[in-house]
Amino acid sequence: MNTYQISRAGLALAAAFTLSGHVDVALADTTLSIDAVADTFISSDPDYANRDMSAFGAMQISADLPDYIQGIVYPRTLDLLVAYDTAAIKAGFDSQYGIGNWHVTDVSVKWYSNFDILGVPAHNPQFNVPAAGAFNISLLAHDNWFTASAAGPLGLANNDLNWNSIFGADGSYGTLLDGIQILGSYGYSGGDFNGTNNCSNDVCAPRFWDLGENADLLARVGSGGIVSLFGSAADPNVTYLVNQLTKPGGHPQIFVSAAGVAAIPLPAGIWLFLSGCLPMLVGWGVSLSLTNHKQ
Numbered sequence: 232m233n234t235y236q237i238s239r240a241g242l243a244l245a246a247a248f249t250l251s252g253h254v255d256v257a258l259a260d261t262t263l264s265i266d267a268v269a270d271t272f273i274s275s276d277p278d279y280a281n282r283d284m285s286a287f288g289a290m291q292i293s294a295d296l297p298d299y300i301q302g303i304v305y306p307r308t309l310d311l312l313v314a315y316d317t318a319a320i321k322a323g324f325d326s327q328y329g330i331g332n333w334h335v336t337d338v339s340v341k342w343y344s345n346f347d348i349l350g351v352p353a354h355n356p357q358f359n360v361p362a363a364g365a366f367n368i369s370l371l372a373h374d375n376w377f378t379a380s381a382a383g384p385l386g387l388a389n390n391d392l393n394w395n396s397i398f399g400a401d402g403s404y405g406t407l408l409d410g411i412q413i414l415g416s417y418g419y420s421g422g423d424f425n426g427t428n429n430c431s432n433d434v435c436a437p438r439f440w441d442l443g444e445n446a447d448l449l450a451r452v453g454s455g456g457i458v459s460l461f462g463s464a465a466d467p468n469v470t471y472l473v474n475q476l477t478k479p480g481g482h483p484q485i486f487v488s489a490a491g492v493a494a495i496p497l498p499a500g501i502w503l504f505l506s507g508c509l510p511m512l513v514g515w516g517v518s519l520s521l522t523n524h525k526q
Contacts, residue, residue, distance in 0.1 A: 364469025430481025
């Protein structure tokens, strides 16, 4: 025997839907994607700490590690920054579902790496050697590290953005990390692809990283705003190389899924019957028990 309780509040809700003459039905998710509009990385290496790193073909998340293979005997930390302008995604969902008739259900980034084999360097001394470990992706509250009108197709950051201007004394971007929120921690385990060729046809070790359900992230995407992300090491071991917009193919992308809500009219006969009965049921102020007897 299964017993279901229908409370007065439940009846009132049902009455509200019925008297409006429709029910709201969730539609299937649709996913849209765009490339980044800006990306770069910063390095604590004294040779790069004052440099703009937004046109190197790749960027990197690395713990404070040396690179003995390439002759770097001192440790250095690397963090990446990448931004996405979701205005086109909002416009796409508005066009499909209607303005205000959809909500975001998932946000993920898709990042590529053309040097993905653990222990094998990327042949560039500014990068550490790929190593397994954990990293964080965080949402920045500030987007002042790039200028949309100047970023261009290469997604260039402001040329005065660097390690020292963020972490140095009296740096011009000293407040960039204020209000930062960690969206998730992720495990990087390396792969079996290395190469200097263009990253077309998904050959450059693509990975999706789901960004979770942070309220500020969802609100920013829902309003078509800028999603500005910061990637950093979450343990003392990780080194993960990610391709930049300046690498042909394999650009850092964001994928957003959304579901719409459609108003489905009730058949006229059902509407007339329920619109007459439900107000009386609600007015009784009692709970009803529906009992299902199984033999």
